Amino acid sequence: MISRLRSRTRNYMKADSLQQIADKLWAEDNFILVGHAIPDGDCIGSLVGLYLGLTSVGKNCAMFLADPVPPIYRYLAGSDKIQILNQEIMGDTIVYLDCSDVQRIGEKEAGYLKKTKYTINIDHHYTNDVFADYNLVDAGAAATAEIIFNLLDAMKIKLNQDIASALYTGIVMDTGRFNYSNTTSRTMRIAAALLDTGLDLDAIRINLFESRPRKEIQVLGQALQSLAFSEDGRIAWVCLSYEQLTDMNAVEIYPEDIINYTRMIAGVEVGLSFREIEPGIVKIGFRSKNRTDVAAIAARWGGGGHKKAAGARQNGTLEEVTKLVIASVKDVLD
Structure with missing residues (x-):
């Protein structure tokens, strides 16, 4: 379900729906996408998946993290575009991905981001404190990558194999290869849709699980x-x-x-x-x-x-x- 927002002194929107966030992303052109510190597979997969989706329809996007991309995720197309957040960055719309609160991007790094328009929070942690101007928090999703899949679908953005590989990676890692109890029938249907793009499942398996450095x-x-x-x-x-x-x-x-x-x-x-x-x-x-x-x-x-x-x-x-x-x-x- 979509989280209800806490009462705030600022005029936050209530119960932001998937379509509301999709419309907001269509209405803007310039985005900063940021994930949490010490990034995991869902963070990287969601970041890259949304980046590839938005740029495929002409949006200007930049991706930032406090820490380097772990080697096992560098096979993802677009992961090389992720920059280290180490100085003040100004952006029209800042999108936080897989962050339960703004400090998750890094205590120091949180102060580097300066918006000129809006902040958007997309996450699946039930502890999320709905900190942004617009919040899409689905605690029933197994991974933030699930939400990104639904968001791109609502935006009518066609998935290619690169987008699908990123989102599949996020889901695989946050569900423990579909073993954890957060795996739902919705999770499996989304995974099936991603597989239908023709993504290279062998490449994903080898990079994630069979290429570990000594x-x-x-x-x-x-x-x-x-x-x-x-x-x-x-x-x-x-x-x-x-x-x-x-x-x-x-x-x-x-x-x-x-x-x-x-x-x-x-x-x-x-x-x-x-x-x-x-x-x-x-x-x-x-x-x-x-x-x-x-x-x-x-x-x-x-x-x-x-x-x-x-x-x-x-x-x-x-x-x-x-x-x-x-x-x-x-x-x-x-």
Whole structure:
């Protein structure tokens, strides 16, 4: 469903529909598209998919991220057009993709974006705080890429194989290859429509899952060596320090699926990952197997996400943050 907007002091539109957002995109010509920091497959796929769709009908678009595109997504046509957001940027219309709040693009980077007309927020996180002038938030969508598919359809923009590959990538990654419970019949119908464009499924599979750099496997091995459990075995976690990552020359390398190894263990309800991305700054990943709402737990630490998959970033030493977060998870499970 489309999120209802909170009461604000500004004159925000109510219940922005898919068609309202489609009409707004048709009415404007110049766009800045931006995704969240430490981008994942849905972020990149949605960003590139919308960019290719809008530029195919003559719109002027530029894409920005706080961090580089992860190597596994660089096979997507158009991904090479993504720029690093490291200075003030002025744009008529700024479109935020896969961001539950404006700070998700990066605390420093959020201040770089300056609009002259509107902001548009397109997302599927139920924790989204509807921060833009126009908001299209569908918490029932398995991925933001699903919403982009429907948006391009509402705009009557024809999908080509490049657009389809980007959106399929976003959906595949956010559904865990269609394994997670967020996968719906709508998800499968959209995936089928994308396949019908003739996209190269082998290329997608090989690039996403069968071309991992050796360094990435070394990072995975180092993380799994740290695997630890709570006394009752319901919580499992892995940790990587900044020192470990620098010793491996792998600060920018972090396989997205590391945390899934904690959740796949028998008896584990909540899996966690702790990665010190800078000295004193820890990125936390949360995953749940059944009914535990890890987005609510992540919110305690300034993060958010989905009920079964969430994240946060916290200041403090790796040891301190790990201890405190595990204690907060135990409070919920007890």
